[in-house]
Amino acid sequence: MKIESIYINNFRLLKDFKLDLEDSLSLVLGKNNIGKTSLAKVINSYR
Template sequence: MKITKIKVENFRLLKDFSIDVENKLSLIIGKNNTGKTSLLAVIEKFLTEKSNFSIHDFNLDEQEKLKALEKKEGISIPEDFKFSIYLLFEIKYDDTDNLRNLSSLILNLESENTVVLGFEYYLNPIQFKYLIDDFVEFKSE
């Protein structure tokens, strides 16, 4: 069993990011401030209990939407409200793999031996108020 693809949306510098993981070794190399640490951070935030999300974790474009909302008098929840962060793993398996931990996720045994695990952090309208409060506090720093 092996992770073959990782996809991230709306997390820090990773607006719409995906990487194909190679069979033996995959290196993540790049200049400073290009998202290398963000990739590891989003995986940690979704897979460990000690981490939680904050306004700083949303992509800058999403933060700009909040700024635009904050400039309006009497902030209200927009009709198309959706602020979310996604993490997706594509996992390939073969007949020799023990699928005990993934068996409940496999819908079709005649598929291409692929399971997709997706994680999403999203703000519901109630959380939106707390996000705006955090944003206003962040802006005043």
């Protein structure tokens, strides 16, 4: 199964978040306390 986009509403720091993923590689980069770990937890919960 290939995930093409992710939409998260009201989970931890992610209030209204949408991420479109690329075909080959997508990276999540950013400063501290912006929701990178929250995104990882959501993705990990669907494994």
